[in-house]
Amino acid sequence: xxxxxxxxxxxxxxxxxxxxxxELVDIEFVKEGKNWYLRLFVDKDGGITIEECEEISExxxxxxxxxxxxxxxxFLEVSSPGVERPLKKKTDFEKYVGHRVxxxxxxxxxxxxxxEGKLLSFADEMATIEFNDRGRMKTVDIPYDQIAKARxxxxxx
Numbered sequence: 001x002x003x004x005x006x007x008x009x010x011x012x013x014x015x016x017x018x019x020x021x022x023e024l025v026d027i028e029f030v031k032e033g034k035n036w037y038l039r040l041f042v043d044k045d046g047g048i049t050i051e052e053c054e055e056i057s058e059x060x061x062x063x064x065x066x067x068x069x070x071x072x073x074x075f076l077e078v079s080s081p082g083v084e085r086p087l088k089k090k091t092d093f094e095k096y097v098g099h100r101v102x103x104x105x106x107x108x109x110x111x112x113x114x115x116e117g118k119l120l121s122f123a124d125e126m127a128t129i130e131f132n133d134r135g136r137m138k139t140v141d142i143p144y145d146q147i148a149k150a151r152x153x154x155x156x157x
Contacts, residue, residue, distance in 0.1 A: 012060060021044060024040065026039075036075070056078045090144060097120070
């Protein structure tokens with residue numbers, strides 16, 4: 001049910017978001033405890049406001065009520081992806097070159113499955129990350145298709 005719900009929600013949300021010049025970062029439809037949650041994470045240059053999230057939620061709620069793709073009661077949440085924003089698309093990697101990132105791989109590379117460091121470049125479907133390995137700075141080239149999960153990383157230095 002979750003995959004179909006997210007696909008339908010994306011289809012319904014895209015015109016609303018496009019009209020507001022807002023980017024869809026991610027959608028999830030999950031059960032937590034006994035409740036279902038349909039969550040949209042949205043963003044735009046300069047950040048998204050609570051008022052914009054509310055406006056999107058209200059407009060999408062009307063569309064979801066009309067289409068009625070969800071047979072169980074659920075809570076609709078629209079919010080910012082936060083400071084540790086997921087990197088889901090190739091364009092996300094291109095946009096955040098120069099930023100600190102956390103990347104988890106499907107399988108080990110150079111003896112590691114996780115890297116955190118500065119995204120130096122993203123070209124030809126290859127992410128180049130500079131990271132600290134026991135006090136020495138190193139770089140690694142990671143093929144895009146080997147990235148299981150990626151997000152921006154917060155640095156407290």
